[in-house]
Amino acid sequence: MAKKRRHLGEILYKAGLVDKESIINAIKTSKSNHKQLGQVLLDLGLIEEETLTKALAKQFGMKYVDVDKITIPAETINLIPEDLIKRHNILPLSMSNGRLNLAVSDRLDLDTMDAIRFRLNAELDCSLGNPSKINSKIQDSFEQAKEKEDDKLKYSIDATAAELAEAGHELQAEVLRAESADDGDDAPIIRLVNLIIDNAYHVRASDIHVEPMTDRIRIRYRVDGVCMEKDSIPKNMQAPLITRLKILSGMDIAEKRLPQDGRIKRTIGSEDVDFRVSALPGYHGESVVLRILRPDAVNIGIRALGFGQDDYEHFQRIIKRPNGIFLVTGPTGSGKTTTLYAALQELNNPDKKIITAEDPVEYNFAGMNQCQIRDDIGLTFEKILRSMLRQAPNIILIGEIRDGIVADIAIQAALTGHLVFSTLHTNDACSAITRLVDMGVKPFLVASSIQAIMAQRLIRLICPNCKTIDKNPNPEHLRLLGITPEDTKNHPIYKGDGCSQCQGSGYKGRAGAFEMLELNNEIRELAFAKAPTTELRKAAIAGGMKSLVEDGKIKIFNGTTTPDEIVRIAQTED
Numbered sequence: 001m002a003k004k005r006r007h008l009g010e011i012l013y014k015a016g017l018v019d020k021e022s023i024i025n026a027i028k029t030s031k032s033n034h035k036q037l038g039q040v041l042l043d044l045g046l047i048e049e050e051t052l053t054k055a056l057a058k059q060f061g062m063k064y065v066d067v068d069k070i071t072i073p074a075e076t077i078n079l080i081p082e083d084l085i086k087r088h089n090i091l092p093l094s095m096s097n098g099r100l101n102l103a104v105s106d107r108l109d110l111d112t113m114d115a116i117r118f119r120l121n122a123e124l125d126c127s128l129g130n131p132s133k134i135n136s137k138i139q140d141s142f143e144q145a146k147e148k149e150d151d152k153l154k155y156s157i158d159a160t161a162a163e164l165a166e167a168g169h170e171l172q173a174e175v176l177r178a179e180s181a182d183d184g185d186d187a188p189i190i191r192l193v194n195l196i197i198d199n200a201y202h203v204r205a206s207d208i209h210v211e212p213m214t215d216r217i218r219i220r221y222r223v224d225g226v227c228m229e230k231d232s233i234p235k236n237m238q239a240p241l242i243t244r245l246k247i248l249s250g251m252d253i254a255e256k257r258l259p260q261d262g263r264i265k266r267t268i269g270s271e272d273v274d275f276r277v278s279a280l281p282g283y284h285g286e287s288v289v290l291r292i293l294r295p296d297a298v299n300i301g302i303r304a305l306g307f308g309q310d311d312y313e314h315f316q317r318i319i320k321r322p323n324g325i326f327l328v329t330g331p332t333g334s335g336k337t338t339t340l341y342a343a344l345q346e347l348n349n350p351d352k353k354i355i356t357a358e359d360p361v362e363y364n365f366a367g368m369n370q371c372q373i374r375d376d377i378g379l380t381f382e383k384i385l386r387s388m389l390r391q392a393p394n395i396i397l398i399g400e401i402r403d404g405i406v407a408d409i410a411i412q413a414a415l416t417g418h419l420v421f422s423t424l425h426t427n428d429a430c431s432a433i434t435r436l437v438d439m440g441v442k443p444f445l446v447a448s449s450i451q452a453i454m455a456q457r458l459i460r461l462i463c464p465n466c467k468t469i470d471k472n473p474n475p476e477h478l479r480l481l482g483i484t485p486e487d488t489k490n491h492p493i494y495k496g497d498g499c500s501q502c503q504g505s506g507y508k509g510r511a512g513a514f515e516m517l518e519l520n521n522e523i524r525e526l527a528f529a530k531a532p533t534t535e536l537r538k539a540a541i542a543g544g545m546k547s548l549v550e551d552g553k554i555k556i557f558n559g560t561t562t563p564d565e566i567v568r569i570a571q572t573e574d
Helices: 008-014 020-033 037-043 049-059 082-088 110-120 131-166 170-180 187-202 235-248 309-319 336-347 381-391 404-415 431-438 443-449 475-481 485-490 521-528 533-542 548-557 563-569
Strands: 091-096 099-104 123-128 205-212 216-223 226-234 260-268 271-280 287-293 324-329 354-358 369-372 395-398 419-424 450-462 467-469 494-496 507-518
Touching (some): 008 037, 049 123, 082 110, 110 123, 187 205, 309 507, 324 404, 336 419, 369 381, 404 443, 431 443, 431 450, 507 548
Antiparallel strands (some): 205 216
8 A cells, every 4th residue: 555645734843844833824825825835835934945845855755956066967967958957947967877867846747757758768766956946056057068168169269260370361260250259349350350451451452342242241452453352251240340440430330321431540560551441331231442542652753653765754844844734644543643643742842832632632742732622611623723823833733623614723724834733534645635625625725725645554564473474375465456476476475373472463563554645736736626536646646646555565565564454454446
């Protein structure tokens, strides 16, 4: 015959833990409120939870366990899913010989015990534990397990990042560290942005493009005028990366709907480098471009621009005239501003006053008065030009002739004894004349004020470290440039094979290809008569002007660049 289970009240009374009257009153409350006697005793404050647990263990013939005094191995607690442990407030203590020692807080939860027995295919040795202690132990155990896993993961990440860095993939190593960092740790993102900027500077990039895409962020560097994809960054790092760049450049981080501009000043090595930053909203997020303004970029001197001897002497003669307009034309990024700065530095002597109107002022020069255009406050090219003429300058630089009003002021300045330098966006030198007329400038003013127009492009130079003879140059490119087989016999064609010094491109550094048009009487008459560009060009070539293609051919034959590069940058006629 089964042994009759003792009443909880009896166990507590005989142990001297609760008096008889309190137990009787608690039993009455239990029946009226439909609560278990143990819970009523707890609610009344007559016993503590630990005392109740021990009494219940004695009542049900179970072993009592103090979970605070037990160390649970990580592999044991992982035997049962975390959600199941937390939902039923149970705790696996140890596993031995196919038997699981399990601490439970509810001695009547038989369904859970059966489910675990079936899941693990093991017999259970159940012990009763304090529910609060079990709950606390569960939290501590999983937190410790998570910390160990995090430490293990961090060690693995650090080791992987170190291997990536050692293999030369420093940016990917920093991305890995930034992805694994805690949300509140900005240091990895700061290091990542610094690395992107420093790497771009060291590979001689002129621009850094940070471009959000559907599933990633593309990082591209513009090296020698050509964009090169360097790395991809995970999409989840887009917000902190863009925010960091905007903070550095002084932009409003909350404004994501409108374009913004900013500047970054940074010391790299021993040089102070400026970065002009532009943020443009796009479909996949804000695209950020950093233009690297190298301090040595405009201090190269006229000799280093890439002129041949004839063009060098021609250029020197033109810029030293007392008055007139000298225009440099070409697309964006063709080196127009660098050429004009080189000319101004040649002329920058104490006996001459030089004033510039620029948008923006990218480089500062001692001895020149440089004015920044600010359309937002009405400080336009027109207003600055009218004012600078009252400053009695000898030489004026206008960043760009954008409309007829600015062109008229520039021409009036040239006709009143000033030497004016400026830029214009046209494809070749002769087109600049018709462009000014189209702007509304009277043809006789164009004909009388302009001294010379120079069209230019920047061409990549063959890397001297991997330079070799090209035994199979592209025949189509040779045909487009008018290079015959006889020419290639007399002048070998060179190329760069690609090496570590040129990042495998075969090119290192850039120089100019030029088309110099000096206005003579015939061209002035054609300009006055509004002759079309084709007639102006024929007259210019007849007068001795070398076209961009002809100048490019000279640079091909002297081993400076390749036919592919000249075809890429210059117009060719089939």
